[in-house]
Amino acid sequence: MPSSEMPGTYIMTISRTTVDKLGIKMYDKASAIISELIANSYDADAELVTAHVPLNRWLATKRGDKIIDRNFEIIVEDDGHGMVPEVINDFYLKIGTNPRTDPKRGPTTLKKKRLRMGRKGIGKLAPFGICKIIEVISAGGSRVRSKGFKTAHLILNYDDILEDTDKPYYPNVGELDGTYSEKTGTIIKLRQFNRRRTPDRQTFDRQISRRFGFRLPKFKIKIFDTEAEKEEDGSWYIGELPFDINEETLIELNKIGTEEEGYKELPKLTMEDGTELPITGWIAYSKTSYKNEEMAGIRIYARGKIVSTTRDFGIKSGFTGEYKMRSYLIGEIHADWIDEDNEEDLIRSDRQDILWASEKGTRFKEWGREIIKIIARRAKGPMRKIASKVFMEKSKLEEEAKKRYSEKMVIDAAINIGKTIGSIASLDDLEDEEYVDNLKELVLTVAPHKMLVDKLRKISEEGAEHPLELIVKLFGEAKVAEIASLGGVAYLRIKAMEKLFDYVKPDTETSERDLHKLLEQTPWLIDPQWTVLQSDKTFETMREAFETWFLKEHDEEIITSAIDPGNRRPDFIMLHIGSNIEIVEIKNVDHVLSDAEFDRITLYYTSMSRFLVENPSIKKRYPFLHITVICDKINLREPKSIIAFEGLIKQSLLKRRTWIEVLTDARQAHSDFLELARPS
Numbered sequence: 066m067p068s069s070e071m072p073g074t075y076i077m078t079i080s081r082t083t084v085d086k087l088g089i090k091m092y093d094k095a096s097a098i099i100s101e102l103i104a105n106s107y108d109a110d111a112e113l114v115t116a117h118v119p120l121n122r123w124l125a126t127k128r129g130d131k132i133i134d135r136n137f138e139i140i141v142e143d144d145g146h147g148m149v150p151e152v153i154n155d156f157y158l159k160i161g162t163n164p165r166t167d168p169k170r171g172p173t174t175l176k177k178k179r180l181r182m183g184r185k186g187i188g189k190l191a192p193f194g195i196c197k198i199i200e201v202i203s204a205g206g207s208r209v210r211s212k213g214f215k216t217a218h219l220i221l222n223y224d225d226i227l228e229d230t231d232k233p234y235y236p237n238v239g240e241l242d243g244t245y246s247e248k249t250g251t252i253i254k255l256r257q258f259n260r261r262r263t264p265d266r267q268t269f270d271r272q273i274s275r276r277f278g279f280r281l282p283k284f285k286i287k288i289f290d291t292e293a294e295k296e297e298d299g300s301w302y303i304g305e306l307p308f309d310i311n312e313e314t315l316i317e318l319n320k321i322g323t324e325e326e327g328y329k330e331l332p333k334l335t336m337e338d339g340t341e342l343p344i345t346g347w348i349a350y351s352k353t354s355y356k357n358e359e360m361a362g363i364r365i366y367a368r369g370k371i372v373s374t375t376r377d378f379g380i381k382s383g384f385t386g387e388y389k390m391r392s393y394l395i396g397e398i399h400a401d402w403i404d405e406d407n408e409e410d411l412i413r414s415d416r417q418d419i420l421w422a423s424e425k426g427t428r429f430k431e432w433g434r435e436i437i438k439i440i441a442r443r444a445k446g447p448m449r450k451i452a453s454k455v456f457m458e459k460s461k462l463e464e465e466a467k468k469r470y471s472e473k474m475v476i477d478a479a480i481n482i483g484k485t486i487g488s489i490a491s492l493d494d495l496e497d498e499e500y501v502d503n504l505k506e507l508v509l510t511v512a513p514h515k516m517l518v519d520k521l522r523k524i525s526e527e528g529a530e531h532p533l534e535l536i537v538k539l540f541g542e543a544k545v546a547e548i549a550s551l552g553g554v555a556y557l558r559i560k561a562m563e564k565l566f567d568y569v570k571p572d573t574e575t576s577e578r579d580l581h582k583l584l585e586q587t588p589w590l591i592d593p594q595w596t597v598l599q600s601d602k603t604f605e606t607m608r609e610a611f612e613t614w615f616l617k618e619h620d621e622e623i624i625t626s627a628i629d630p631g632n633r634r635p636d637f638i639m640l641h642i643g644s645n646i647e648i649v650e651i652k653n654v655d656h657v658l659s660d661a662e663f664d665r666i667t668l669y670y671t672s673m674s675r676f677l678v679e680n681p682s683i684k685k686r687y688p689f690l691h692i693t694v695i696c697d698k699i700n701l702r703e704p705k706s707i708i709a710f711e712g713l714i715k716q717s718l719l720k721r722r723t724w725i726e727v728l729t730d731a732r733q734a735h736s737d738f739l740e741l742a743r744p745s
Contacts, residue, residue, distance in 0.1 A: 074242070075153055075219050076233045093194045095124075095139070095263045096272035101188040102141040102253050103277070103286060104370055108164070108183050109145030109251060110176045113285050116141045120290045121265040124195065124258035132260055138291075139196075139255040146175060147205030147249040150217040150242060157189060157201070158236070177283070180368045180401065197223040197257035200239065204246035214249050218242035266290060266301075271359035274306045276371045278364065278397060306360060308395055313447035314350040316440055318398065331439065334432040342425065348396035348436060350444045352451060354493050355395070363396035363433075365419065367404035373419045378433030392493065393448070394437070400429075449488035455495050456487025460505040469509060472516075479512035565590055565731070580651050581627035584695075585638045590731050591649065591693060591722070595642050604641040607683055611639075611676050618672065637669055645689045646673065652696040654724050660706045666692060667709060670718075692719040695727060 099116050106114040117140040126133045148156060156170070165172040165181050172181060192199050199221040204214040218239030226234050264272065273286065286303040293299025321331040321344070334342045348363060355361040362376040376394065403411045403419060411420050419426050457463070457480075466479040486508055487495075494500045565583060588595040608625055616622050625639040640647040650666050652658065670692055677684035692713065699721070701707045713719035 098191045100276040101191040104182040106143035108181050110174045111143035111145035114143045115287045117289045119292045125260045142252040144250045148203040149206035149215045153217045182370045192255050195261045196255045200254040203251040205249050212245035213247045216244050273303050275359045278366045281369045309352045311350045314444040316348045319345045346398040350393040351395050354392040365398045380434045453484045453488035459501045474516045478516035483508045585627050646687045648692045650694045657698040657700045658696045660703045694721045697723050
């Protein structure tokens with residue numbers, strides 16, 4: 066017979082659907098639920114709370130529509146004042162009562178006079194967000210001399226509570242009920258879980274630390290990972306979140322409005338009638354952007370427990386330092402007035418956010434936006450210094466400049482440019498090795514030109530008493546810049562060739578799409594005379610028009626570029642070289658070109674020829690059409706294919722090159738270039 070039909074010692078009076086709304090609908094993470102139980106322990110004057118949690122585990126599995134429990138258990142125990150059986154009904158099982166207004170309890174805790182965290186009286190239902198059984202064992206009251214402290218023991222069953230009735234619910238009475246314990250305190254056991262996964266140790270630690278902020282006096286939280294291989298490896302005390310603060314950006318909120326330098330002009334949080342709302346804590350930028358939600362943003366606490374997190378107080382875009390602010394802003398604000406007993410309730414029912422539309426919430430938001438704009442402006446310089454330092458260290462720019470250039474003027478120019486460009490880079494981007502390398506190469510390429518401009522300015526400032534001498538000196542510096550610049554270009558080309566050499570090694574698996582992409586970006590690898598000086602928007606428009614035309618003519622979609630086409634390999638590469646439209650077909654090393662593949666190439670060629678004839682203005686801009694095929698072997702069997710292939714070659718409309726030819730020519734041409742450009 067269900068427990069709800071068995072009147073006993075304990076009774077709960079509640080609309081049954083309330084449990085569902087206040088349990089499952091509001092709490093679905095283990096960390097949030099355990100935090101609610103910890104808050105209850107704090108309100109019970111506990112000094113130590115210990116949570117036993119199976120971390121990094123699925124608490125239940127699912128087979129079809131059936132949830133399979135894995136017999137895990139979460140236990141939260143404390144050394145607080147506990148409860149005796151006689152107070153359970155009024156203090157624990159009466160749902161939704163405000164303990165702060167209860168004359169038997171009040172706004173502060175019974176013994177230590179702490180400000181109570183709990184207010185709505187619903188946190189005890191939070192575990193039903195992840196489990197079906199809540200077992201409560203609590204000992205308290207006055208000590209009975211020879212026996213100890215009287216114990217209450219009850220078991221709540223979610224399925225029984227949600228029976229389709231509004232009759233009182235009678236929890237099952239446990240075997241320890243009415244017995245005595247040597248010490249006071251409460252133990253909560255959770256069992257029969259829904260399909261939920263607990264986080265790993267690091268994440269769980271951050272989640273709990275974030276919820277309490279951890280400056281609560283005489284209050285500790287200890288965690289046991291019940292699934293740790295060794296007991297000593299599975300326990301630790303929760304501490305403060307380990308923020309890596311950029312000290313130059315730090316604003317200590319308790320100093321706002323003081324005479325201290327930098328704080329007098331900061332706005333206090335005041336209402337329209339002049340009432341000042343006290344704020345403590347800090348706001349700053351982190352040295353790096355945080356990759357997890359627990360560390361990012363500004364956490365807002367009332368009575369030692371988190372009530373909200375904000376990344377920006379809802380500020381609109383378009384202010385100085387906006388981008389870095391949204392990535393690096395962190396902080397901790399303590400404002401107990403958010404949760405005052407004699408004021409309007411400013412916290413949402415689930416205790417997870419502030420009611421920002423309220424009068425105080427609106428003013429708080431406005432104040433926060435003012436502070437954010439100020440700190441974003443202040444952080445601009447410090448963040449640039451950090452980014453500059455990070456770039457110089459990661460790129461080893463000075464070392465690379467000394468390897469490449471022998472002239473001190475060019476080396477100094479590279480260092481100065483590097484510090485400037487590094488300072489405006491994103492710290493997140495500077496974690497990307499390829500991004501840093503590309504930025505370094507840009508700096509080293511520009512350095513000779515920067516040196517020349519600086520020298521020209523210096524010569525100009527020296528005056529023109531000896532014009533011929535100054536001109537000779539200027540040309541001498543220009544020669545140094547030209548040689549150094551050419552060396553930088555050669556260096557970049559050699560790096561691209563090394564990448565190509567890696568791609569086309571016989572035993573290397575390389576997709577044709579990768580080859581297409583590399584050669585489209587660096588066409589001089591196919592022919593050293595092919596150089597695309599700049600992007601041609603007209604050509605890109607023509608390319609798109611041809612693809613659309615081809616689809617209409619042949620009912621087939623083709624792709625003629627390897628640059629960002631998704632995962633699909635391009636059908637061929639279309640390049641703009643001088644006045645030519647170059648159709649480039651690239652095959653892997655040792656590939657044998659078949660009749661069917663050659664037929665496709667001729668289809669592309671004849672289709673492009675027709676397209677140009679039908680669009681004379683485009684043909685006028687791009688009058689020549691040519692095919693380049695990079696393929697090691699040809700095996701054409703059809704006579705028509707053989708005749709067509711040889712005919713295109715004789716008419717200089719098609720050129721076929723092997724990979725050995727491509728690699729040999731590229732290496733020779735650019736090795737000579739590098740030798741020529743190397744400073745003496």
